[in-house]
């Protein structure tokens with residue numbers, strides 16, 4: 087019995103209980119049966135789900151249920167990216183151990199996920215902070231160490247001198263420690279690196295084998311890997327032997343400064359040469375120049391990321407040294423510049439201000455010469471005054487024997503001329519760096535190394551894995567608590583048995599997320615992976631935020647290739663198809679305080695009026711009725727207080743409404759604007775569906791199968807409308823355009839509701855239409871469709887019903903509409919059978935009442951028929 091009122095809380099709990107009891111989403115490997123692996127990026131257990139999660143996991147669930155109804159063996163797992171800094175911060179703030187905090191959050195968020203009715207195989211749940219997961223991080227680390235894919239090298243870290251601790255990049259704010267405010271120092275310490283650069287070429291070329299990835303993501307990966315074809319050019323120099331100055335006849339020490347350039351064709355336009363602050367030549371010059379030494383120190387304190395370097399103000403200082411131009415023997419000044427990176431190319435550039443943006447800005451600032459050597463859109467002459475660098479390729483000018491050559495020719499000619507003096511060679515340079523994985527943090531996977539005074543750094547033997555992280559420690563901000571915990575720290579050297587000390591660095595948490603998708607395929611395995619993973623991998627559809635477009639996906643691709651080379655998997659690429667869902671946005675409201683501070687107002691705490699164009703005209707705070715400023719639409723965020731808590735939404739309207747709204751409001755890749763009226767609209771549609779089913783339940787239950795032959799015209803039309811909407815919706819399902827799937831479902835319900843007549847024949851159309859509609863909508867709103875499917879007597883479980891299919895006979899149009907004109911003017915419309923003959927059409931046209939009025943008894947002299955379109959009566 088379907089009650090009159092739609093009560094989502096009751097039916098959703100019931101449907102979820104049914105799925106639990108029937109273990110509906112637990113799957114097994116079934117060799118020979120087509121599999122589908124649908125995966126959403128696993129969440130960090132921050133405490134509560136946010137709308138971005140709900141959107142992400144709803145998209146994944148809709149695809150999962152859709153593929154399952156297509157008959158595939160579908161795996162959709164879930165787990166927790168459970169290590170990381172926020173747990174340590176929460177621990178410091180609340181005095182609770184990160185492990186406790188993390189497990190509590192997992193428990194709460196798991197309940198939230200379950201209340202949304204996702205078709206998840208919870209038997210495969212994992213949390214990366216569990217020893218039986220991270221032991222395999224350690225195990226693979228050791229295999230990579232054996233292969234030389236992991237190696238030790240010194241790296242630079244941020245050191246807080248007050249707290250005596252290493253800070254993560256995000257803990258450094260304007261060059262100061264986030265807690266102490268102390269100026270952060272750079273320190274060099276030994277760290278473990280993974281040689282991702284060994285796979286650079288493959289990581290680049292295999293992007294072309296991923297047609298199911300968004301072009302934008304592939305481009306971002308490509309730029310990150312950054313393969314550049316260029317020339318390494320040598321600029322000879324001579325240093326004076328006494329740092330104090332050049333005495334007569336002092337020949338000094340000679341050498342060659344190497345630079346890397348992608349624009350060897352501009353070599354004749356080089357007007358100075360610049361090196362990074364850490365470059366040996368800069369350090370040499372600083373020995374006799376305290377001002378330069380201070381400048382170098384200042385550069386070292388600054389940001390290290392590329393983004394920081396690209397945006398920061400250009401700073402520089404001359405070294406007083408010069409180098410020799412390898413083709414002209416001209417002497418060029420050598421500068422130290424903060425825009426030159428030590429870690430890229432040669433840590434030095436030949437500067438061509440006329441044709442390079444950064445060199446131009448620098449030259450402009452320090453009054454260095456600018457010399458054009460390429461015919462560009464600026465023309466052959468120096469445009470005065472210089473406003474900009476002209477970076478386009480073009481023909482060489484002002485370049486002596488190279489004049490007239492185009493880019494490729496010039497690069498070849500210059501490279502081979504330089505080659506004669508051993509001052510140039512073609513070279514490929516990569517932007518990609520090896521991946522430093524050591525973190526001086528507690529809450530992460532312990533690096534399985536033991537330090538022995540006699541034997542050095544000794545790998546933990548395999549049988550001693552996992553190195554278990556003690557879970558009860560509470561960091562207090564003064565460094566890694568493992569360093570003060572003897573039970574962890576002290577151990578015996580595996581090689582000589584003498585007392586030794588455990589490594590206390592842990593792994594970057596990107597390690598944890600680099601292979602979790604393999605582990606879902608092999609829950610409980612006593613190996614990193616077993617044969618079961620071969621059945622499931624690769625992931626058929628991966629879904630997550632664009633913020634992971636580069637690092638997470640690149641590291642996962644890298645680990646997969648390493649695992650392949652170790653014989654652990656057959657796949658080379660982990661994710662066949664990738665969907666990056668759009669952000670969830672909401673209005674932003676704020677007031678500016680007297681001192682310039684900004685107070686944000688949650689959308690629920692303001693009243694907003696709009697004009698008839700939908701523009702916001704007036705906003706006031708509910709609390710005091712006073713105006714509040716409107717900040718437009720932006721990503722939901724805690725700091726701007728414009729988030730909406732999914733929990734309230736689920737409690738008020740139910741999971742199906744939340745899911746339906748998410749799917750209806752925008753296609754998955756696009757940004758979704760939050761809208762309370764949209765949510766209410768989604769709810770109203772579900773209630774209409776429910777009420778329709780309640781009203782028609784007896785009729786539908788009792789009805790038989792549609793017999794197309796006995797349908798009258800209006801039933802045939804209703805049925806055709808239903809099948810036409812279904813056909814379009816199925817097409818949209820296939821291309822993951824769920825918003826129009828939902829509108830298709832709405833059209834189907836409208837067509838059903840328009841059927842009048844209570845006869846047995848009409849009921850057969852209702853029964854068929856409702857069956858199609860419930861199956862179509864079941865991936866999106868699984869609870870209501872589950873209940874109605876059962877209550878209307880279609881079967882026990884809509885999940886195991888066949889995916890709906892439109893019927894050709896229902897789609898065939900039996901009538902066509904023709905417009906009728908009298909003397910070329912539109913006067914009426916007629917519906918005639920598609921196969922009607924000329925006489926029948928003429929008769930129908932003349933019988934149309936409005937047409938009769940305009941003919942007014944005049945004799946019709948001629949009738950023109952355009953088949954399928956119109957009839958024109960001439961009189």
Ligand code: ANZ
Nearest residue numbers: 314346347348349425426427430431433434438441442
């Ligand atoms: C001269 C020149 C002239 C350049 C010109 C560009 C335009 P991609 O394409 O990203 O590989 N460069 C080289 N090493 C650098 C470093 N360590 N730090 C900062 N910049 C560096 O970039 C290659 C270009 O980046 C090189 O080509 C060099 O500037 C600069 F009209 O050399 B070029």
Ligand code: ZN
Nearest residue numbers: 538541579582
């Ligand atoms: Zn030893």
